[in-house]
Structures are given as structure tokens and as C-alpha cells.
Amino acid sequence: MRKDNRIRKDVKECNDEELMELIKNGDTTAFDQMVKRYKNKLFSTLYRITRNNDTAEDILQETFIKVFRKCRLYKPAYKVSTWIYTIALNEMRSYMRKQKPTVSLDAMPTFALTSDPPNPQDGLLKIKLEQAIEALPADYRSAFLLREVDGFPYEDIANIIKCPIGTAKSRVNRARLMLKEKLGKFFGGGNR
Amino acid sequence: MNCHWVKEKIFPYLDGEVTAEERGKIEAHLASCQSCAEELACFKNIRTTAHTLDELKPSDYFEMRLKRRLQVTPKSSVWSFLWKRRLAWAAALPVLVILSFIIFRSSSSKPMPSLQVEADYYYLETESESPDIQYVVEKELSNGSNQVLIVPVLSYADKSY
Numbered sequence: 001m002r003k004d005n006r007i008r009k010d011v012k013e014c015n016d017e018e019l020m021e022l023i024k025n026g027d028t029t030a031f032d033q034m035v036k037r038y039k040n041k042l043f044s045t046l047y048r049i050t051r052n053n054d055t056a057e058d059i060l061q062e063t064f065i066k067v068f069r070k071c072r073l074y075k076p077a078y079k080v081s082t083w084i085y086t087i088a089l090n091e092m093r094s095y096m097r098k099q100k101p102t103v104s105l106d107a108m109p110t111f112a113l114t115s116d117p118p119n120p121q122d123g124l125l126k127i128k129l130e131q132a133i134e135a136l137p138a139d140y141r142s143a144f145l146l147r148e149v150d151g152f153p154y155e156d157i158a159n160i161i162k163c164p165i166g167t168a169k170s171r172v173n174r175a176r177l178m179l180k181e182k183l184g185k186f187f188g189g190g191n192r
Numbered sequence: 193m194n195c196h197w198v199k200e201k202i203f204p205y206l207d208g209e210v211t212a213e214e215r216g217k218i219e220a221h222l223a224s225c226q227s228c229a230e231e232l233a234c235f236k237n238i239r240t241t242a243h244t245l246d247e248l249k250p251s252d253y254f255e256m257r258l259k260r261r262l263q264v265t266p267k268s269s270v271w272s273f274l275w276k277r278r279l280a281w282a283a284a285l286p287v288l289v290i291l292s293f294i295i296f297r298s299s300s301s302k303p304m305p306s307l308q309v310e311a312d313y314y315y316l317e318t319e320s321e322s323p324d325i326q327y328v329v330e331k332e333l334s335n336g337s338n339q340v341l342i343v344p345v346l347s348y349a350d351k352s353y
Binding site for chain 2: 056064129135149169187
């Protein structure tokens with residue numbers, strides 16, 4: 001019991017790369033820690049892209065299963081976060097291809113967000129921004145979320161969404177312009 | 193420094209991808225141009241709000257479902273892929289052996305009938321690597337016949353023929 005507590009504490013202190021090494025050696029505690037570390041972040045992005053709670057959760061599950069099964073394919077040359085997001089967005093594309101006749105990323109109904117109650121101070125701006133992001137074309141939406149919400153550099157975004165860096169930048173910038181067009185009056189912007 | 197140039201540089205500026213010199217020029221322009229300053233402020237505000245968007249959570253049962261899936265689904269590998277198909281391999285192997293045997297028997301044990309044909313120069317000039325075939329051709333010629341007995345190699349190889 002004491003030993004378990006010590007291992008758990010160690011795993012919490014590990015960085016992502018160290019966790020991956022432990023997972024490669026079959027350490028399920030390390031895998032649990034990785035799931036805890038990424039499940040909310042990934043779910044947020046997947047939900048905002050797919051706009052469907054169940055779809056996002058299914059893709060999230062497939063992503064973590066792949067992370068566990070394919071951990072030996074992870075190369076330390078990449079950041080763990082980039083690798084996991086790449087798997088997640090691949091899974092999402094694969095899922096959407098299978099569902100193509102009935103599910104479109106640009107035409108799906110909106111579901112209520114399962115988030116903490118919004119702060120009244122900034123709640124309105126967040127809701128407006130969520131709505132405007134939701135209305136973006138799917139490609140722009142993914143690129144914008146990866147850049148401005150998840151904070152990835154353009155090089156990583158290009159790897160995750162499988163496009164040249166220039167295209168990744170272009171998508172993020174077009175998304176920014178579209179958001180400014182819609183939200184300029186709320187966020188204090190002039191006309192470009 | 194005009195607004196057009198600054199607007200071209202506004203996203204690289206926002207992303208920290210301009211040189212120190214460019215940054216200085218942009219900031220000098222922003223200090224004197226309200227329109228460009230407002231535009232930059234808008235992009236910055238959108239970014240700040242995006243950074244603070246609520247983190248969403250999957251259902252409470254997510255981890256439990258994930259663990260169950262990991263326990264149920266075996267780890268896939270080349271060997272497990274082949275192992276999963278062991279029954280198919282086991283069934284296919286005897287079938288392949290039997291089929292090979294049947295094909296071999298049908299081509300080797302069944303004697304092919306000899307065929308009497310008009311001799312032509314092609315066959316006469318053929319230099320077979322098989323001494324047996326060579327013997328047949330010469331023998332027929334020594335009999336003064338203008339017909340040649342053509343025997344397939346496999347059939348002739350069988351001495352019982």
C-alpha cells in the first residue's frame with residue numbers, strides 16, 4: 001500500500017515523456033495519469049470541433065486506446081501532446097468518414113456544454129465566442145482551437161492537421177478575421 | 193509607415209513572428225493610429241477569451257468505460273493478428289496440400305497419348321537438351337519415316353510409358 005502511494009506520487013511528478021516511457025513498459029498507473037492529464041483538454045477540443053458530446057467522447061476513448069496500444073510507436077522527437085492530438089484528430093477524421101452521410105461538422109446541432117457555471121463578468125463574451133467558433137468552417141475551427149485554445153505552435157498544428165505550415169497559419173488567420181467580423185462589437189475591434 | 197503595412201504584419205506581430213525592428217515600427221504606428229490599435233485590441237481580446245474558455249469534461253463514467261475497453265480488447269500485434277486467424281490457416285493448409293497433390297497426379301501420372309504429325313523442319317532442327325527426346329527423333333529418322341513421334345517431356349520421362 002505504501003509502495004503504491006509512492007509510485008502514484010512519482011507518476012504525478014513525471015513529465016509527459018517520462019510517462020510515455022513508463023507506459024511503454026506496461027505501467028498502467030502511468031497511463032491513468034496520462035488520461036487524467038489530457039482527457040479534459042482533448043475532450044474540450046473534440047467537443048468544440050464535433051459539437052456532439054457522444055461523438056467527442058467516443059473519439060476520446062478511441063484516442064486513449066490507441067495511445068496505450070501504439071505507445072511503442074511514439075518517437076521522442078515529437079512532443080507527447082502533439083502525438084496525442086494527432087491521434088485524436090486522425091480518429092476524428094476516420095469517425096467522420098464513417099458517419100459522412102449523417103454527420104457533418106458544419107451542420108450539426110449544438111448541444112449544451114457541460115462546463116462549470118460561467119463567471120457573470122466574462123460569461124457573455126465566452127458564450128459569444130463559443131457560438132462564433134461553432135459557426136466557423138470545420139478546417140478553420142480545428143486550426144483556431146489548436147492555436148488559440150490549446151496553444152500549439154504552427155509547426156505542431158501542421159503536423160496534427162496534416163497540412164503545410166503556411167496552410168495552418170492561413171487557416172488560423174482566416175478564422176481570426178471571421179471571428180473579428182462577427183465579434184468586433186463585443187471585443188472592441190474596428191473594421192479591417 | 194502606413195496602415196496597410198501594419199495590417200499585413202498584424203498576425204505575425206500577434207504571433208511574435210516579427211523582427212525587433214518591425215515590432216518597433218508597428219508599435220510606433222499603433223500609438224498614433226486608433227483604427228489599427230482597435231483592430232489589434234480586438235484580436236488580442238479574442239485570443240485572451242479563447243485562452244480562458246471553460247475546460248469541458250467527458251462523462252463521469254469515461255475512465256471506467258475506457259478501462260473496460262482496454263481489458264476486453266487484446267493488444268494487437270502481427271503475431272496476434274496471425275494467431276487470431278490460426279483456424280483459417282489450419283483449415284486452408286490441408287486443402288492446399290490435397291489440391292497440390294491432385295494437380296501433380298493429374299499432370300504426371302496420366303500418360304499423354306502420342307501424336308502422329310507430319311514432320312516439319314522445326315521439330316527436326318530442334319536441339320533438345322533431353323537425350324531421350326533426341327533419341328526418339330533420331331530413331332524415327334533412321335527408319336526413313338517422314339513422320340515424327342512427338343512425346344511430351346513429362347510423359348516420356350516416365351519410363352513405364
